[in-house]
Amino acid sequence: MTRFTPASAVVAFTILANASFAQEQPSASPDTARLQQVASFEHQVTGVTVSTDGRIFVNFPRWTEDAPISVAEVTRDGQIKPYPDDEWNSWRNDKKNQMSAGDHFVCVQSVVTDAHGGLWVVDPAAPATASIVAGGPKLVRIDLKANKVARVIHFDETAAPQGSYLNDVRFSPDGQYAYLTDAGAKGALLVVNLQTGKARRVLDGHPSTQPEKDVVVTTDGQALRRPDGRGVEFAADSLALSTDGRTLYWKALTGRTLYRIATNALQNPRLSEKDLEARVERVTETEPTDGLWIDKRGRLYLSAIEQDAVKVRDGNRITTLVHDKRLLWPDTFSEGPDGTVYVTSSHIQDMSWFKPETGPRLKTQLWRIEQPGAQQ
Numbered sequence: 001m002t003r004f005t006p007a008s009a010v011v012a013f014t015i016l017a018n019a020s021f022a023q024e025q026p027s028a029s030p031d032t033a034r035l036q037q038v039a040s041f042e043h044q045v046t047g048v049t050v051s052t053d054g055r056i057f058v059n060f061p062r063w064t065e066d067a068p069i070s071v072a073e074v075t076r077d078g079q080i081k082p083y084p085d086d087e088w089n090s091w092r093n094d095k096k097n098q099m100s101a102g103d104h105f106v107c108v109q110s111v112v113t114d115a116h117g118g119l120w121v122v123d124p125a126a127p128a129t130a131s132i133v134a135g136g137p138k139l140v141r142i143d144l145k146a147n148k149v150a151r152v153i154h155f156d157e158t159a160a161p162q163g164s165y166l167n168d169v170r171f172s173p174d175g176q177y178a179y180l181t182d183a184g185a186k187g188a189l190l191v192v193n194l195q196t197g198k199a200r201r202v203l204d205g206h207p208s209t210q211p212e213k214d215v216v217v218t219t220d221g222q223a224l225r226r227p228d229g230r231g232v233e234f235a236a237d238s239l240a241l242s243t244d245g246r247t248l249y250w251k252a253l254t255g256r257t258l259y260r261i262a263t264n265a266l267q268n269p270r271l272s273e274k275d276l277e278a279r280v281e282r283v284t285e286t287e288p289t290d291g292l293w294i295d296k297r298g299r300l301y302l303s304a305i306e307q308d309a310v311k312v313r314d315g316n317r318i319t320t321l322v323h324d325k326r327l328l329w330p331d332t333f334s335e336g337p338d339g340t341v342y343v344t345s346s347h348i349q350d351m352s353w354f355k356p357e358t359g360p361r362l363k364t365q366l367w368r369i370e371q372p373g374a375q376q
Contacts, residue, residue, distance in 0.1 A: 033370060033371040033372070034322065034370045035322050035327060035367050035368075036368050036369075037367055038365075039074060039366040040364070040365050040366075041060070041080070041363065041364050041365070042361065042363060043065065043069075043362070044060060044061065044067075044351070044361075044362045044364050045058050045059070045060055045344050045364040045366065046059060046061055046109060046332055046344060046346050047110035047111045047122075047332045048111070048333075048343070049113045049119065049334045050113065050334045050335065050337070051113045051119070051144055052115065054336060055073060055144070056074040056342070057072065057073050057074070057111050057113070057119055058072055058074060058080065059072070059108040059109070059110065059121070060108070062093055062106070062107040062127040063128055063351065064351055064353065064360040064361075064362075066093045066094070068089075069089050070082075070105035070108040070123075071083050071084075071105055071108055071111060084142050084148055085147075085148075088103075088104055088149065093106075101125055101133045101134065101135045102152070103152065105121065105123055105140075106126075106127065106133050106136040107123065107124060107125055107127045108121055108123050109124050109167055110122045110167065110169060110332060112169050112334075113144070113334075116175050118143060118150070119141070119142040119144055120140065120141050120142075121140040121142065122166050123136060123137065123139075123140065123166075124136075124137055124160070124165045124184075125137045126164075126184075137154070137155040137159070137160035138153060138154050138155060139153040139155070139169065140153075153192060153194075153197045153199070155190075158201065159190055159199040159200075159201050160182070163185035163186060164184040164188075165182065165183050166182055166183075167181045167182065167237050168181050168237070168239040168291075171194075172245045172263065173245040174245070175194060176194055177193060177194060177263070178191075178194055179192075179239070179263070180192070181238070182209070182235065183234040183237040183252075185235075186235070187209035187235025187252060188203055188204040188205070188206075188209050188236065189201075189202050190202070200269060202273070203276065203277065206277055206280070208236075208250070208257070209236035210236075211252050211254035212252060212254060212257065215254050215288060217231060217232040217253075217254060218306050219305070219329075219349040220349075226353055226354055232254055232288075233254050234252065234253035235253075235254075236250050236251070237250075237252060237289075237290060238253065238258075238289045238290060238303075239292055240292035240293055240294045240300060242298070243294060245263060246262060247260050247262060247263065248260060248261055249283065249292060249300070251286070253290055253305075255288065256285050256286055256287055257284075258283040258284050258286055259281065259282060260283050261276075261280050286302055286311075286313075286318065287304060287307075288305055288306055289302045289304065290303045290332070291303040291332045292333070293333030293334070293335065295335055299312050299313065299314045300312065300313040300314075301321070301333050301341065303329075303333070303343065304330070305330060307320075307323065308325050308326075308328060309322065309324075309327065309330070310322050310327070321369065327343070328345050328350065329346050329347055330343050330345055332346075340368050340369070340370075341368070341371075342369075343366075343367050343369065345364060346362075347362050347364050350362055
């Protein structure tokens with residue numbers, strides 16, 4: 001782990017007011033979407049979310065470095081600051097650390113705003129995607145008006161056992177349920193009743209939540225492997241919820257098959273595991289993806305991590321929305337109040353896991369997708 005700076009330090013990033021646009025693909029039409037850089041960071045970013053009033057939040061997991069900030073708000077003057085405060089961001093991956101994992105961010109994987117004035121933080125509490133820090137796995141709700149933590153839902157070993165790595169979350173429109181993916185050693189989905197705070201682990205070990213054995217993730221035309229030969233093997237990762245909240249979509253990162261299920265089945269604790277598995281549907285074959293997103297028009301965005309691209313599934317047709325060599329490992333999507341779609345590039349292929357010479361710290365970016373003709 002690298003030496004860290006105090007949590008109160010404000011980490012600068014760059015706003016590019018006149019960022020250069022991506023070149024169109026040879027076969028692209030004049031209406032092809034373009035990529036514009038919004039921000040660059042000195043640490044590895046994964047998640048991004050935009051609130052209903054346009055505030056932007058990002059997060060930095062502790063994968064290869066002891067990141068000085070876990071959750072941050074992007075400010076108007078071109079900086080990021082710890083959110084909601086320094087204290088929640090003050091935990092450190094240090095043997096001398098005496099801070100409790102239950103009320104500090106340990107290794108945050110994603111941030112997602114809801115439609116009810118809240119910012120939710122997914123903390124799998126597994127630095128380097130390794131052992132879980134006791135008492136750390138949680139789902140944290142921050143009141144965006146008060147800028148204070150309003151609720152913490154802790155996950156016990158039944159919901160988040162050792163080897164798990166909670167990845168992403170979506171919320172039912174009525175605010176009653178949360179759905180999470182577990183991309184860890186034994187993939188699963190979590191269904192959280194937000195009224196009671198009770199979490200159920202479902203489809204645990206089911207083929208739909210597991211890496212597909214024949215899939216090898218490639219970047220720049222080469223298999224992505226660690227020096228010891230290990231490849232990229234992440235289970236249920238990509239996650240999206242239909243605009244009406246009735247259908248949940250997911251897939252393994254190391255996989256090509258997109259699955260879905262009716263959310264009323266997930267919400268029914270009386271359904272047996274066998275009956276629930278029978279409700280799982282195969283939707284289509286795609287490619288290895290990280291983030292998924294369904295926009296206000298009902299289109300499904302897919303992060304094409306092998307192609308430095310974002311694709312869109314509209315109906316049964318999948319097309320490339322934007323392709324740009326700067327978009328290294330498109331990771332997480334979010335949609336702003338004006339319909340603009342944002343995406344992070346987390347540069348996973350450049351991590352020291354795969355390229356030890358790069359060191360633990362990575363420069364990463366936040367982008368917006370400019371779609372000519374779109375009503376944003």
